[in-house]
Amino acid sequence: MNTIEQQLWEYIDGTLDETTKKTVEEKIMSDPEIKTQYEDLLKLNSVLGTLDLDEPSMSFTRNVMESVSTLPAPVAMKTQVDKKIIYCIGGFFVISLLALFGYVLYHSNISMPKFNVNLNYNLDQYITPTVLYSFLFFDLVIGLVFLDLFLRKRISKH
Template sequence: MNTIEQQLWDYIDGNLDDSSKKAIEEKIESNAEIKSQYEDLLKLNLVFDGMDLDEPSMSFNRNVMESIALVPAPVAMKTKVDKKIIYSIGGFFVVSLLAILSYVFYNANLEMPQFDLKVNFDFNLEKYITPTAIYVFLFADLVIGLIFLDQFLRKKVAQK
């Protein structure tokens, strides 16, 4: 569609401002080709106005919904991530941590004015191994064991 045709359609529809409207009216009056095109578009617009719009049948909505229900639901797409990307991200973090650690060691003051090491190897196990500590340890083992059992049984069911 050329620009003059678009301008004529906008003029017919009444979508133009006053200055554009006057400019199109002048073009229509001065140019016979544009005037004939304008008259053709007016006739076409009258034909469009006289047409009745077709309405869908009463069961159209139901038919569409039934046809949609027959289509299988889309499955989530599983994509494979390239290992090079994972290694490069991991390498970046390792290099960053090494840079921070080397900066800390470079700026650290490692002078030890007095190094007096007194180590007592006399451990009192009764102080650390209490009934509460044993119960916490056994509870954590039980939870880990149940998680392992759940995963094991799920794999068996999935294999069948």
């Protein structure tokens, strides 16, 4: 549909604003071809207005609902993605990140500072009988707590 025909239809329907309405009226008055087109559209509009609309029968809705109810209900589509595909994609990204990390490490200049650590400790001054007995006591308490938890779980299962 060209623009003048669309404007004529909107003019006939009365949906144009005032400025556009005036320009369309001027075109109708000045151009005989547009005037004949306008008259043809007016005739067509009046013929369409006189047509009787067909109405569905009174039981139309009931018949449609009955036919719909006899059809099987659509099943929801359950799509499953294969886990192998997910693992492959994840593996690809992990390998890519590891390769990138390795590349960065290979091309970087990493040097560790030199520490002068004296490892000659006199352990006899740190490991005294009191420290040894307290360590063994602490281990015994922890062992008894875990034994208690283990026995409570076995009893609760039976």
